[in-house]
Amino acid sequence: VRPWARCADERCLAELSWALCTQSLPLDKTEFLSQIDFLIEELEHTCERAGLPDVAGSLRIARLR
Secondary structure, three states, X not given: OHHHHXXXXXXXXXXXXXXXXXOOOOOOHHHHHHHHHHHHHHHHHHHHHXXXXXXXXXXXXXXXX
């Protein structure tokens, strides 16, 4: 996600994905999955801004399952 976000000038998304990759192993599975859901949600918004509504919709469906 990070390289794509950097190319798209989506700094918040790039930083978020980098933080998830470099953080120490999470002790709480629920908290970690919540962080992943937030990353996916940010990616959805990025896709919408980039004019990719179908991709954003697919991400939304995956996140809500």
